[in-house]
Amino acid sequence: MENKIRVSNLNFFYGKAQALYDISLEVPEREVIAFIGPSGCGKSTFLRTLNRMNDTIPIARVAGDVIIDGENIYAPGTDVVALRRKVGMVFQKSNPFPKSIFENVAYGIRINGIHTSKTDLNERVEKALHDAALWNEVKDRLNTSAFGLSGGQQQRLCIARALAVQPEVILMDEPASALDPIATQKIEELVVELKRDYTIVIVTHNMHQASRVSDRTAFFMLGKLIEYNKTEKMFQNPDDRMTEDYITGRFG
Amino acid sequence: MAQTGALGDKIFRAVLLLAATSILLIVAGIFVMMVQNAMPTIGRFGIGFLFGSEWKPAQEEFGALPFIYGTLVSSVLALIISVPISLGIAIFLVEQAPKGIAKPIAFMVELLAAIPSVVYGLWGIFVLAPFIREYLGPVLQGYLGFIPLFQGRVTGIGMLTGGIILALMITPIITAVVRDVLEAVPTTQREAALALGATKWETTTIVLGNAASGIAGAVVLGLGRAIGETMAVTMVIGNSPQISASLFEPANTIASLLAANFAEATDRTYLSALIEIGLVLFLVTFVVNAFAKILVMGVASRNGKAA
Ligand SMILES: Nc1ncnc2c1ncn2[C@@H]1O[C@H](COP(=O)(O)OP(=O)(O)OP(=O)(O)O)[C@@H](O)[C@H]1O
Ligand SMILES: [Mg+2]
Numbered sequence: 001m002e003n004k005i006r007v008s009n010l011n012f013f014y015g016k017a018q019a020l021y022d023i024s025l026e027v028p029e030r031e032v033i034a035f036i037g038p039s040g041c042g043k044s045t046f047l048r049t050l051n052r053m054n055d056t057i058p059i060a061r062v063a064g065d066v067i068i069d070g071e072n073i074y075a076p077g078t079d080v081v082a083l084r085r086k087v088g089m090v091f092q093k094s095n096p097f098p099k100s101i102f103e104n105v106a107y108g109i110r111i112n113g114i115h116t117s118k119t120d121l122n123e124r125v126e127k128a129l130h131d132a133a134l135w136n137e138v139k140d141r142l143n144t145s146a147f148g149l150s151g152g153q154q155q156r157l158c159i160a161r162a163l164a165v166q167p168e169v170i171l172m173d174e175p176a177s178a179l180d181p182i183a184t185q186k187i188e189e190l191v192v193e194l195k196r197d198y199t200i201v202i203v204t205h206n207m208h209q210a211s212r213v214s215d216r217t218a219f220f221m222l223g224k225l226i227e228y229n230k231t232e233k234m235f236q237n238p239d240d241r242m243t244e245d246y247i248t249g250r251f252g
Numbered sequence: 253m254a255q256t257g258a259l260g261d262k263i264f265r266a267v268l269l270l271a272a273t274s275i276l277l278i279v280a281g282i283f284v285m286m287v288q289n290a291m292p293t294i295g296r297f298g299i300g301f302l303f304g305s306e307w308k309p310a311q312e313e314f315g316a317l318p319f320i321y322g323t324l325v326s327s328v329l330a331l332i333i334s335v336p337i338s339l340g341i342a343i344f345l346v347e348q349a350p351k352g353i354a355k356p357i358a359f360m361v362e363l364l365a366a367i368p369s370v371v372y373g374l375w376g377i378f379v380l381a382p383f384i385r386e387y388l389g390p391v392l393q394g395y396l397g398f399i400p401l402f403q404g405r406v407t408g409i410g411m412l413t414g415g416i417i418l419a420l421m422i423t424p425i426i427t428a429v430v431r432d433v434l435e436a437v438p439t440t441q442r443e444a445a446l447a448l449g450a451t452k453w454e455t456t457t458i459v460l461g462n463a464a465s466g467i468a469g470a471v472v473l474g475l476g477r478a479i480g481e482t483m484a485v486t487m488v489i490g491n492s493p494q495i496s497a498s499l500f501e502p503a504n505t506i507a508s509l510l511a512a513n514f515a516e517a518t519d520r521t522y523l524s525a526l527i528e529i530g531l532v533l534f535l536v537t538f539v540v541n542a543f544a545k546i547l548v549m550g551v552a553s554r555n556g557k558a559a
Contacts, residue, residue: 053443058350085449095440098462108448158444165448 002070004029004169004199005050010064012045012223014057019045021224023064027216032195034210034231035203037220038246043203046220047171050201051087052080068169085112088167092174094154096146096161101138104146104157105129108165124164132160133190152183159190163198170194172202176209188213207247211235219243283534290528292521301528307493309517314525316532318493322411322503323533326485327478329415329499330422335471337419338426345427346434347456358431365424373487376417381408381488384416389500404498407490412499414489418481422474429473429548433466434459469547476540480533482507506533 005027012020019042027033035043045054052073054060066073073083085108096104105125108114115121125142129135134156138149146157155175162170172191176184191200191213204210210217211231218228219240227240238244287294293301293314304315341361345354389406396402437459445455460467490502491512506529517523 051447053447056439056443056446081449081451084447089443089447091440091443091447093440095438095444097441097444097458107445108450111451111454112449161444161448 002029003027004068005201006065006067007050008065008067010046010049010062010066012042012049012054012063013059013061015059019223020049023225025218025225025228027199027201029199030195030197031215032191032200032202032213034214034217035201035220036205036207036210036217036246037226039205041220042223043220044173047173047201047203050169050171051084051089052078053084053089055080085165086167087169087171088162088165090155090158090162090170090172090175092177094151094158094178096149096154096157099146100143101146101149101157102142105160105164108161112165114165128160128164129157131163131194132156133186133193134160150183152179152186155179155183155187156190159187163194167198169199169201172200174203174205177205184209207235207249219246221246283531286527286531286534290524290531292524293528294524296521301525302532305495309519309522309525312521314521316506316529318495319504319506319509319529320532321495322489322493323479323505323507323536326411326414326418326489326503326505327475329411330418330478331471331475333416333419334423334426334474338423338430338470338474339467341423341427342430342434343456343460345431347452347459361424361427364420365428369421369481369483370487372417372421373484376413376484376488380416381413384408384413400497401499404496404500406500407502409488409490409502410498410500411489411496411503414485414503414505415499417484417488418478421481421484422477425477426470426474429470430463430467433463433470433548436466437462465547469544469549472540472544472547476537476544479505479540480507480537482511486511506530 003026007026008024010020010023011018023046035047037043048054049062049066050068050073054062062074064074068083068087072078097107099107102125105128106121109121109124115124126135126139129138134153137153138157141148146154149157155178159170159175176187179187188209191202194200195215202213214231216229217231217234219226219234219238219242221242227234227238227243229239233239234243235247238247244250297304297314301314302316302320304313305317306313306315307318341357345358349357385406385408389408389412392402393406441458441462442455445458450458485505486508489504489508491504491508492502493504493509494501496503510526510530510533514526517526
């Protein structure tokens with residue numbers, strides 16, 4: 001099967017400081033890939049190269065190729081707006097818009113002109129909320145402010161908002177790190193559920209989370225990709241000594 | 253046992269409290285004094301003072317309406333001109349301009365705020381008024397002359413000139429506040445929009461949505477400034493207390509009336525009338541500014557930052 005994402009020899013710089021060294025990796029379609037590694041190793045930076053979110057940082061510079069569905073997203077003339085619609089993102093801290101619950105989900109549908117009618121819009125919003133396992137909790141208060149939701153609900157709302165524009169890949173940067181165990185479990189179940197339709201890349205500091213939700217795991221250290229393997233193998237019998245040390249908590 | 257520095261802290265607190273209450277006392281004192289001194293006309297004309305349209309000190313006729321009208325119209329005119337420009341500059345500075353360009357532009361805008369009012373007035377008399385008389389006025393009349401706003405004789409001195417000068421003067425403050433408010437919008441809001449496939453413009457609308465009440469505050473703050481501005485307006489508005497539909501006609505504002513007449517008002521009733529109209533100005537600016545502050549504070553606290 002053709003891989004959804006193919007990264008080859010990716011180097012990344014913040015000004016003069018190099019943050020990623022020669023990363024190459026492939027992500028198969030409809031799998032969950034977990035990125036793990038100590039703080040500051042470049043997980044977020046790498047994740048953000050996959051939808052060109054780093055474009056917003058003036059000093060950022062990229063060298064190498066990121067190929068999604070056979071197209072190099074850093075080729076000149078790439079439609080970044082279309083790319084980001086295809087590669088959605090959920091952030092560490094939930095960041096709903098200061099709008100109603102309904103309008104938060106509808107926003108992406110509207111700006112991309114996805115809906116064909118008012119009814120279609122309503123149905124799409126409802127479906128996205130269903131898919132994000134939030135519908136039952138909010139169906140009676142769709143027109144109230146998103147800020148009235150709990151932290152976990154807000155994060156699922158952000159997931160619903162991302163799903164509503166029908167992406168193919170979803171990038172998640174520590175989506176549960178600000179949540180309690182029960183809300184975290186909900187998000188994890190959701191990730192496994194979403195795998196049926198989406199390719200998911202998730203950054204996490206939680207080893208158990210990585211082993212529970214992912215098919216493959218990538219371990220980063222100091223901007224380098226140390227090991228990339230099937231998650232089972234990674235957690236039972238890693239190839240690299242450093243991976244083992246990190247997973248078993250032998251270094252910080 | 254006394255805690256270390258407990259006495260020092262107590263003194264410090266007392267001094268701060270004193271400073272804080274003294275401001276309240278000063279404001280209250282000004283208000284009470286003004287009411288006292290305005291008592292003669294408040295007693296004599298009552299509420300009719302606000303609605304009379306003749307201002308003839310020699311005949312002891314005091315109607316504040318033309319001044320209230322002139323103040324409001326010139327200020328609103330200033331807002332209509334200034335708000336789009338200020339928003340444009342602020343959005344450009346925060347959302348578009350590379351750092352190297354944003355800094356000097358922001359500096360220039362701040363410099364505009366430092367120019368003394370009387371200089372704006374001179375510029376109004378010698379540059380803006382002739383420009384309106386020769387070019388802008390005839391052009392507006394040519395295309396929009398069917399609207400009463402643009403009818404009548406164009407002398408270059410009048411409501412429109414006053415409004416434009418005021419617009420120039422309030423643009424720096426509105427720009428600066430809007431810029432602060434936009435900068436206070438968290439980056440995560442912009443990234444959330446971008447990640448959904450929003451264009452630069454669509455992302456900006458999300459940012460503006462976040463900043464809406466703060467922008468409203470900036471506008472009201474600008475309005476407060478315009479209402480209270482004196483010198484420059486006096487120099488270009490024509491100082492004629494009339495209510496005319498035409499923006500080319502001379503008018504007058506409360507602040508301008510006070511500045512121009514206070515020194516020569518010796519008669520007790522005349523003085524009282526001036527103080528009473530000053531009281532109106534005081535109350536209006538007080539309410540407008542309080543309203544603005546509340547709006548700006550709303551944005552800052554929603555974003556978890558102190559104002
Ligand atoms: N905007 C930026 N400008 C300059 N340097 C940055 C920027 N963002 C990140 N860095 C640097 O790049 C390196 C990688 O950061 P990154 O945020 O990708 O790490 P991370 O693995 O996501 O860490 P964490 O687990 O703490 O989130 C760090 O050394 C960081 O200081
Ligand atoms: Mg990170």
